[in-house]
Amino acid sequence: MDFEIEKLPAKSIYNLLIGLVAPRPIALVTSMNEAGRMNAAPFSSYNYLCTDPPVVGLGVMNKPGGNFVPKDTARNIRRTGEFVVNVVTEDLAQQMNICGTDFPEGMDELEMAGLDTAPSKNVKVPRIAQAHAALECVEHATIEIGRSRIILGRVVGIYVEDQFIDPAGPYVKSEELHAIGRMNGLGSYVKTQGAFMTIPRIPYEEWKKGQR
């Protein structure tokens, strides 16, 4: 089936894109408003974009309802310039989903989800205490595109629980961290526990030897 973007309603484009750009990592983003009120919300339009300097990107749509009101996360980051990406692992899946509910203003997502905060090292915004890893970020830029915002965050600190780090690299013990990914928006996620395969990179010299 071919889909012409020009003829598709926004919801269909959303459905198709998020089903095809998958699995996606999930950033459970903590941010604070000017008064220091905490906010937490998951975003799967998320990835790292470069490592030198270390930059992550988030795609944040407006609040539902067509009134061009930015989601609290985007608003907070614009106003205070800081946020934390808490890595979503299998044990945090249900709590993450609760944080994704569009609660009316004044309701605390972290409290609703039974999550606690722990101080960050490099930014004022705390990380989630139950998260096994977190990226402390400062806003590099927010780019407004139509009804969405692309937020670029420079990573200024990385927290990982000791048990998930192999200090030799250092490498993340990804097989043990059990991060989850989001699939098509129908509530589908993938687990990574027991699902790893290893494909080593092929140095060119080795590749040549294998050719006839």
Ligand SMILES: Cc1cc2nc3c(=O)[nH]c(=O)nc-3n(C[C@H](O)[C@H](O)[C@H](O)COP(=O)(O)O)c2cc1C
């Ligand atoms: C797994 C998951 C991923 C999500 N990814 C996005 C996303 O990438 N962009 C977005 O705008 N909303 C996304 N949402 C919806 C937001 O999390 C939701 O609108 C949230 O209430 C926004 O909160 P805020 O207004 O406090 O920022 C996602 C929800 C879930 C459950």
